[in-house]
Amino acid sequence: MSENIIQTANLWKTYKDRAAVRELDLHIKKGDIYGFLGPNGAGKTTTIRMLLGLIKPTKGVIRVFDKDIRKERMDILRRVGSLVEYPSYYGHLNAVENLEVLRRIINVPKSRIDEVLSIVDLTKDAKRAVKGYSLGMKQRLGIASALLGDPELLILDEPTNGLDPAGIQEIRELIKRMPLEHGITVLVSSHLLSEVEQMASRVGIIREGKMVLQDTIASLQSQTGSTIRLMVSAPEQAIKLAREQGQFGQQQGAVLTFPYMDNTAVALLIRRLIEQEHDVYRVEEQRQSLEDLFLRVIGEGASV
Structure with a gap:
């Protein structure tokens, strides 16, 4: 359980004269639910986009599964599921049909659709048009899409943003099951400290693009x-x-x-x-x- 799934060293992303991320050393171990915390605009989404190879860092090193993202991006991404910002879907299609579109692209067995719908508790609503889903159900469908390729690492950017308390609880309980039931390491970004405290095993706090604290929840609680x-x-x-x-x-x-x-x-x-x-x-x-x-x-x- 000590294996690093994600490790960055001196990671920077600058836009003209502004550093969105600076000197970021991130360490996420296998089996973690890692809460990536910070105010809005602190650099969380920029970091996640760099981890996924969507944008290039200005400088620094990113290793995922002990592989360099610059050299082995496709090998890494085959083992990663992600939901960045809001999920995309076809509103007139049902959940099964939406997942079938993605399944054909990533070429996984058809049986995987029923598996991920069960994981996110959408089986009974699988044949309903997605446009009639609540926001929480749409978020769960987005997570199902991220799980379709049977990833070892799940990256979720503000998955509870905009949800009501019931929706937040649904997503929180779903995330908590990932390492225990499916062996998936989770990176979840949020600005909701109370939510992260209830599900994360480790946290990192970023402010103005820089990591200011990184520790286990248990260690932090002992400091209070x-x-x-x-x-x-x-x-x-x-x-x-x-x-x-x-x-x-x-x-x-x-x-x-x-x-x-x-x-x-x-x-x-x-x-x-x-x-x-x-x-x-x-x-x-x-x-x-x-x-x-x-x-x-x-x-x-x-x-x-």
Whole structure:
């Protein structure tokens, strides 16, 4: 599982005097669901187009399946499925007919159509004209098209963009199944941090064309801190008692706020407060979200 499926080194794409992507080192391992995050205009789609060989980098190296995209593009693309921006389809045709058009081009077995429709849960709607599909169903059909060639790598550019909450959940659950059920590595770009947090195993955050953070979700979650808040009957005496225990917090009215305390320290403080006949009205943990961490990394001025 340590094999790099995608690796870039010092990747640049410049247009006249503007760098859309700069110094980008991207590492995506086999079996990852890799969340590629950044504000709109950060360079996500430009990077994806370079990974697919649709545009040439100004400089730098792109290796996919340990092959140079400049030298072995067609060999690479046979193993890649992609959905960049919005899916294309013939609205008057049904799902099977749309996939049949693509199947003839890429020359895969006809049985593959039923397989991919099952993967994206469109079997029961396979004979309906696509123009009557919801936006979420059209996105799923786009993913089915990307899966038709039985790829090892799936690249999805903003697949939940414009979807309602139900559609977002459908796409999210579909993506989460890819590595587990089909052995497919997934690169999914998004500006929706909450969505990526729920499905990705690793993330990279890009800002103004440059990677500012790349790590596993588990590692990032371990970096998020939390605050313990207590509402008590006698806050002045309670804060002194906490200091005697080695816990230094702040008091605002009846509320005491402490930087992270482990469960043992929280239990000890509450027990001592009760033993000294303090009323403890409320105990809350406020955990810093990944979004807070991301905003701190990329800077408060950016909107992700």
